[in-house]
Amino acid sequence: MKVKFIQNQISINIWGNLQKTNEYKEIHHILNKYYIIYLLLIYLQKLKPLHHIQDIYYRKAKEDQFRARSAYKLLQIDDSFQIFRQVERAIDLCAAPGSWSQVLVKKLTEKNFLPSESCRIVSVDLQEMAPLDHVTQIQGDITKKATVDEILKKFNNQRADIIVCDGAPDVTGFHDIDYYIQSQLIVAALNICLMTLRDNGIFVAKIFKGSDIKLLYSQFKLFFNQVYFMKPKSSRASSVEYFIICLQYTPKIQTQDFHLYTFLKEIEQAEKQKQETIDQEIEKEQSKYYKFITCGDLSGFDEN
Ligand SMILES: C[S@@+](CC[C@H](N)C(=O)[O-])C[C@H]1O[C@@H](n2cnc3c(N)ncnc32)[C@H](O)[C@@H]1O
Structure with missing residues (x-):
């Protein structure tokens, strides 16, 4: 990989012959460091599609010759x-x-x-x-x-x-x-x-x-x-x-x-109706027994 360091008009070939002045040794070091990270990222990206290799059933299927x-x-x-x-x-x-x-x-x-x-x-x-x-x-x-x-x-x-x-x-x-x-x-x-x-x-x-x-x-x-x-x-x-x-x-x-499809639709309708009836019944029962009645006034504190 060739990198052109334009500001100082010096061409740096980080993998080839680098001009090893003190000033540029440091730049070389930084570029190399980032290039290694870049390579590592590419490597990890390549590994990603291989995640199935860690899948025990995938490996087992290969061993047992399942398709x-x-x-x-x-x-x-x-x-x-x-x-x-x-x-x-x-x-x-x-x-x-x-x-x-x-x-x-x-x-x-x-x-x-x-x-x-x-x-x-x-x-x-x-x-x-x-x-x-x-x-x-x-x-x-x-x-x-x-x-x-x-x-x-x-x-x-x-x-x-x-x-x-x-x-x-x-x-x-x-x-x-x-x-x-x-x-x-x-x-x-x-x-x-x-x-x-x-x-x-x-x-x-x-x-x-x-x-x-x-x-x-x-x-x-x-x-x-x-x-x-x-x-x-x-x-x-x-x-x-x-x-x-x-x-x-x-x-x-x-x-x-x-006609199966019509039949299944009819069951769906019947189920919906059944559920609606149940919901109505529950509502009726709740209104009978679980009515909340507001009480008290602002003249004193609640116990809690
Ligand atoms: C998850 S794969 C089945 C894997 C299979 N059980 C095995 O163990 O190798 C789902 C399959 O359903 C098939 N498929 C989807 N719609 C279909 C249809 N209308 N008639 C026949 N096959 C169908 C696809 O072609 C696909 O091969």
């Missing part, structure tokens, strides 16, 4: 809920790059359902995914009916024991739009459950913080006996994601000629 650290989220959900206990056939929605599909392969292999003549795992994503042994891939949109038909075709019209969905839209940065698209993925995944999940089957899906938990709970409770929410340890604290785990699929509605 993404997300694999541990599904494994930790399984540790808590034993979701793979009775699984022979599985659907992975929004599967790319494929670490959840790898977990499905691992679990079905442990149970000796793999290798198998028939299709056991179907993975769907908008994006192309590198091939995985024992996984039948569909490149498609989970919100499209054609994708559901294709899944059923791959399974020979047999139903799945578990459906997992780790779907995340491309974030636009506009909270309302992102939230809306994410909720559309959940509705699409639930729609796929209605058409492809067996009775008592299991559904696991990613949801975002800010979702109306109470509403989601009451909507999913109409289809599953047990509904839980969980944030696995491997999900970064800074991430707004967490997961809904639905056990024992027992739809309490007929799914023929059924």
Whole structure:
């Protein structure tokens, strides 16, 4: 790096031959000091994108040959809920790059359902995914009916024991739009459950913080006996994601000629009305028993 010290019309090449007069030795020293700080800053900046190397799950995923650290989220959900206990056939929605599909392969292999003549795992994503042994891939949109038909075709019209969905839209940065698209993925995944999940089957899906938990709970409770929410340890604290785990699929509605989206909207309306009635009741009760009555006057001191 060449530095021109114009005021004194002397050229100083701090990395080459510096003219070593006493006056300029000092300047050389200062410039060198700042250049070292400059180099250090560049070095630290280069280190920043490497912060994931310190991430234990990132390193572990490399060791265990998972395609993404997300694999541990599904494994930790399984540790808590034993979701793979009775699984022979599985659907992975929004599967790319494929670490959840790898977990499905691992679990079905442990149970000796793999290798198998028939299709056991179907993975769907908008994006192309590198091939995985024992996984039948569909490149498609989970919100499209054609994708559901294709899944059923791959399974020979047999139903799945578990459906997992780790779907995340491309974030636009506009909270309302992102939230809306994410909720559309959940509705699409639930729609796929209605058409492809067996009775008592299991559904696991990613949801975002800010979702109306109470509403989601009451909507999913109409289809599953047990509904839980969980944030696995491997999900970064800074991430707004967490997961809904639905056990024992027992739809309490007929799914023929059924429009799920309208139905969910109706539940939302009903929930709102229920909440309004509760709020009104509470208000009524409070006005009955907890009326505050002002008393005393300014003629004396209060006790306190
Ligand atoms: C977080 S990644 C999934 C990671 C995956 N579970 C894994 O472990 O490797 C989210 C995926 O959702 C997919 N996706 C988003 N919208 C979709 C849609 N409508 N249909 C299918 N896939 C979708 C994206 O293409 C992306 O690959």
